[in-house]
Amino acid sequence: MIIYFTGTGNSRFVAERIAEVTGDKVLDAAQYTRIRETAAFTEDSRYIFVAPTYISAPPAAFMEFIRGSIFPDDAKAYFIMTAAGSMSVSPAFCEQIAADREFTYMGTAEVIMPQNYIAYFRMGTPELNRGKIESARQRIEELSGIINAGQRFPETRLKRWEYISVKSIFKTYYRVFMSAKPFRVTEGCVGCGRCARICPLGNIEMKSGRPVWGKACTHCMGCINLCPEEAIEFGRLTRNKPRYHGPGK
Ligand SMILES: Cc1cc2nc3c(=O)[nH]c(=O)nc-3n(C[C@H](O)[C@H](O)[C@H](O)COP(=O)(O)O)c2cc1C
Ligand code: SF4
Numbered sequence: 269m270i271i272y273f274t275g276t277g278n279s280r281f282v283a284e285r286i287a288e289v290t291g292d293k294v295l296d297a298a299q300y301t302r303i304r305e306t307a308a309f310t311e312d313s314r315y316i317f318v319a320p321t322y323i324s325a326p327p328a329a330f331m332e333f334i335r336g337s338i339f340p341d342d343a344k345a346y347f348i349m350t351a352a353g354s355m356s357v358s359p360a361f362c363e364q365i366a367a368d369r370e371f372t373y374m375g376t377a378e379v380i381m382p383q384n385y386i387a388y389f390r391m392g393t394p395e396l397n398r399g400k401i402e403s404a405r406q407r408i409e410e411l412s413g414i415i416n417a418g419q420r421f422p423e424t425r426l427k428r429w430e431y432i433s434v435k436s437i438f439k440t441y442y443r444v445f446m447s448a449k450p451f452r453v454t455e456g457c458v459g460c461g462r463c464a465r466i467c468p469l470g471n472i473e474m475k476s477g478r479p480v481w482g483k484a485c486t487h488c489m490g491c492i493n494l495c496p497e498e499a500i501e502f503g504r505l506t507r508n509k510p511r512y513h514g515p516g517k
């Protein structure tokens with residue numbers, strides 16, 4: 269089974285392309301994370317977790333979901349991180365989850381995809397994004413082949429000091445920077461509710477036809493990038509920035 273977490277669809281794209289080769293079922297973790305639930309998986313012996321890199325690590329909500337869910341004994345676990353630049357020390361976090369859950373750890377691999385962190389970064393041009401997605405297709409094929417052959421992903425070299433520094437800022441970053449407070453909706457909003465349906469943490473409620481953000485934001489950037497009317501801003505930081513509409517759109 270392939271279980272993914274996504275904000276703007278990059279990780280779903282990767283999960284679905286892998287499934288085309290491996291034949292695994294694909295599950296969106298949002299159906300559980302949205303309602304703060306965990307799950308019990310009993311059928312499969314191999315799990316492929318796909319998620320975006322957030323500040324050099326897997327998203328905290330996804331890690332919590334895996335840690336809290338039930339999996340069969342001796343399940344094999346592959347981790348695939350999508351990233352705009354580098355998955356960095358994510359493998360250290362994934363290996364730790366595998367150890368905690370007593371999975372057979374099959375490794376962590378990176379797939380470079382377009383940048384979606386519109387709040388703090390420049391978005392790629394459509395051309396650059398198309399190029400990244402094309403290169404990703406080849407990478408996904410390579411990783412699918414490794415999975416199908418039952419092999420481990422090649423080991424990645426990690427800098428211990430980098431892991432320690434990411435761990436030390438992790439909680440502070442989530443607490444201080446991953447706030448939904450700066451989100452606001454403009455007059456362009458047509459009340460379609462897409463932002464609320466997309467949010468993987470169920471952090472948006474529609475009130476009188478307008479989105480209202482709660483406190484459980486993980487900065488996935490789904491609401492702001494995928495609003496069909498581009499009617500969401502993050503303070504002044506996103507004014508006149510092109511939105512990233514996800515792969516294949
Ligand atoms: C909160 C946040 C933090 C991010 N941190 C990193 C990072 O540390 N390194 C990196 O290469 N990309 C980073 N990115 C970019 C995403 O990992 C990348 O665009 C990913 O493919 C998005 O996947 P999704 O569409 O499935 O959500 C970050 C994006 C967000 C929203
Ligand atoms: S997705 Fe955009 S247009 Fe639709 S309700 Fe949300 S803010 Fe309004």
Ligand code: SF4
Pocket residue numbers: 275448463466467468469470471472481484485486487488489490491492
């Ligand atoms: S509120 Fe927006 S940015 Fe925050 S988790 Fe939900 S969809 Fe993502």
